[in-house]
Structure formats: structure tokens, C-alpha cells
Amino acid sequence: MLVAVWKTGKALWSEARMLPLRAAVALGSSGLGEPPRPDRLWKGMAIILPVGAAAWWAIPQVTWVMSPSIDAWAVRAAPAPIRRGDLVSFRLSHPIAGPRPVDVTKYALCFPGDRIAMIEKPSMTAGAIDGWYYCNGRLLGISKARAHDGRRLDHWHPENGRIPPGMIYVGSAHESGFDSRYYGPVAVTRLTRMERVL
16 A cells, blocks of 8 residues: 555646746747746637637626427517517426426417416316317417326416416427426517527
């Protein structure tokens, strides 16, 4: 064991002796033992620092979309009044979404005062019922009886046949989208209008 400790110490000392030479190479010298060339360092910094600063600013501006239900890979906030068909983002707390709130992006599909109807029909899942959702007579989507992991999904039951004031039905045309079919309309105050980047 003493021999192993000695070999390890010797290897560490050898590496420590090489640090100044490696630092000189990192600072622009053309090779080990050569003097540093600060002009190379400044040229490298002139390229790397602006690119790094641009990335530092740009990355938080973009939200990556991890859902196949949205026709976008990346979106960014675009504050403006929300119109039908706009992308919107909000924080969702729901057992199906996971133990922590998640940011989700959907389409704004049915607005305050619009007629909303849900017709229940037998599901492809034995003994279950699906909800067929219509906004002003146009099919928005069909709920499923089970989530992809097999958990039971309860679909939303509209009241009064209209989207309430201050609320928007959000969703997508994707058959497996998790949207207002299951948790109902979302308050306009919780929504941020987004625009597609990629």
C-alpha cells in the first residue's frame, strides 16, 4: 500500500511540474517551453467573448418545446393581444404532468363567449367514454380514456355551453395532446403569447 501511495504522489508531482508549461500553451504559446504570445490570446478572446455573451443573452430568451403536439421546436415570448391560433405558454400543475409544475406551450383555440360543446361517445378503450370537443361547431379534439402510461384520464365537462369570461381553451390537433380537454380553459392572465423561432 505504501508503494501505491508513493507512485500516486510521484505522478501528481510530475503533473504539477507540467502546469506552467501547459498554462503557457493555453495562453497562446506555440508549444511547450515557448514564450507566451498574447496576441493569439487577444484574438481568441475577441472571438469567444462576443459569441459567449450573445449565447448568454439568447438562450434564456428561447423556450425549447418538447411536445410533438406543437409545430415548433423553439418559441419565444411575443407580448401582444392573444388571437385565435396563437401559441401560448403557461405553467401547468397536474398529476399527469408530473410532481412539479411545468411550462407548457399550446395553441389558443376557443375564446371567451365562444360556444363550446362536448359530446360523449364510446371510446376505443373498452367500457370508457371519450369527449369530442367543438368550438363554434368546429372539432377541436377528442379526449382519451387513458394516459400513455395507462393512468385514467378524466375529461373536462363544459358548463353553460360557453367559454367563460377571462378564459381560453388551449390545445392542439394532436390526438395525444394533454390540454384543455382534460383540465378545462386557462385564465388569460396566466397565458403568455409566444412566437415560433424554430
